[in-house]
Each structure stands twice: as structure tokens, then as C-alpha cells.
Amino acid sequence: MISLYLAQRTWLHRISAGWKLLALAVISLAITPVESVAVMAGLVVAVLALYASLGRAALAQIALLRPLWMLFAVLLALHWWSGDILLGVLVILRILAMVLLANAVTMTTRMDAMMDAVEPLLRPLALFGVAPRRVALAVAMMIRFVPLLFALWEALNESYRARAGRRGGWRLLAPFCIQTVRLSHHTAEALAARGGAPRGGHR
Numbered sequence: 001m002i003s004l005y006l007a008q009r010t011w012l013h014r015i016s017a018g019w020k021l022l023a024l025a026v027i028s029l030a031i032t033p034v035e036s037v038a039v040m041a042g043l044v045v046a047v048l049a050l051y052a053s054l055g056r057a058a059l060a061q062i063a064l065l066r067p068l069w070m071l072f073a074v075l076l077a078l079h080w081w082s083g084d085i086l087l088g089v090l091v092i093l094r095i096l097a098m099v100l101l102a103n104a105v106t107m108t109t110r111m112d113a114m115m116d117a118v119e120p121l122l123r124p125l126a127l128f129g130v131a132p133r134r135v136a137l138a139v140a141m142m143i144r145f146v147p148l149l150f151a152l153w154e155a156l157n158e159s160y161r162a163r164a165g166r167r168g169g170w171r172l173l174a175p176f177c178i179q180t181v182r183l184s185h186h187t188a189e190a191l192a193a194r195g196g197a198p199r200g201g202h203r
Contacts, residue, residue: 005107010054012108017117020105028098037086040093047100054108061107065099067153070169072096099146106143114140141187152179 006013012020034040051058072092079088106114115136122132122139156175160168 005110006054006057008055008057010058010108012050012054012104015108017105017109017113020109021114021117024101024105027101031094031097034094035090037090037093040090040097043097044093044100047097047104050104051100054104058104058107061103062100064103064150064154065096067150067157068096068099102143102146106146111140114143148183149180152176152183 031040031043048062051062072095075091076085076088079085079091115133118139119132119136122135125132125135153172153176156172156179157168160166160172
């Protein structure tokens with residue numbers, strides 16, 4: 001999880017986590033009603049230009065999205081079968097743009113900064129006895145884990161390809177689930193070793 005964070009400082013590191021998360025939410029809402037393939041393709045190109053501006057390390061992280069190609073193939077096949085392949089292309093471009101943008105936020109934002117940005121929004125939960133800091137930690141970890149799970153799937157796929165000479169596909173589901181559970185267990189152990197999830201007001 002830590003390895004996904006870009007240690008090399010970029011201009012995007014200097015923007016606060018709150019502004020980056022707000023921009024991500026606004027862009028997500030803005031592109032939802034867009035039905036133009038050209039506009040969505042332009043957004044994907046703009047996001048790729050954003051990665052290029054962050055350096056080679058950022059561009060290398062695009063490779064983590066290779067597990068999405070299987071999902072894209074299924075979506076495209078379903079839309080082709082239903083007779084609206086352009087809609088399938090539009091959906092794929094929208095997913096690709098949002099995943100890349102979310103990954104750009106996670107690789108340029110530290111975990112504690114993301115928690116500090118999310119926690120004020122969760123303070124009303126304290127009225128119901130729920131610690132906002134703990135929920136903020138869960139949200140930050142969820143955002144962080146998405147690209148990590150992509151990397152895990154890709155590592156399993158490369159291992160299978162080295163042994164069998166072809167892609168793993170559905171055969172990787174069982175080891176992927178096992179590795180995901182093991183990863184969550186290790187994360188829980190690391191949290192426990194550091195005193196557990198932070199309580200309200202403690203960091």
C-alpha cells in the first residue's frame with residue numbers, strides 16, 4: 001500500500017487532500033450525464049497528460065490497471081450483443097477516466113492527510129457514538145486499497161502466465177480472494193501493533 005505512494009514530490013503533492021478529493025467528486029458528478037464519446041475520450045487524454053506531468057513513476061502506475069481489460073472486454077461484448085456498442089465504449093472511457101483520477105489522488109496523498117480531509121465530514125457520526133477518526137481511516141484505506149488490489153491481480157496473472165504461458169482469467173479468483181483476505185489480516189495486525197484504529201481526537 002505504501003509503495004503506491006509516489007515518494008518523489010510533484011506539483012500534485014502540493015495541493016491539499018481536501019481540494020483533490022473535492023475535485024474528484026465534482027468531476028465524477030459532472031461526467032455522469034455526459035453521453036459524448038469524443039468528450040469522454042478527451043477527458044481520458046487529459047488524465048494521461050496529467051500522469052505525464054507527474055513523471056515516469058506515475059506513468060508506470062498505469063500498468064496497474066491492466067486487470068481492468070477483462071472487465072472492459074465483458075462490458076464491450078454485452079453492449080455489442082445488445083446492439084449499442086458506442087454506449088459500451090462510453091462506459092469504458094468513463095470508468096477508465098475515474099479510476100485513473102482516483103489513482104492519481106492516492107499516489108500523491110498521504111494516508112494521514114486523506115484522513116484529515118475526510119474526518120470533518122464525518123463528525124456528525126459522533127452524535128451516534130461512532131468515532132469519526134475510525135470511519136475516516138476506513139474510508140482512506142478503502143481508497144488506498146483499490147489500486148493495490150489491481151496490482152495484486154496483475155502479480156497473480158504474471159505468475160500464472162510464467163507457468164502456463166497464458167493469462168489466468170477466472171482461474172485467479174480463488175488465489176485472489178485468499179491473498180485479499182491475507183492482506184486484510186496483515187493490515188489488521190499492523191494496526192493492532194500500532195495501538196489499533198485511532199479514537200476520536202487521537203492521532
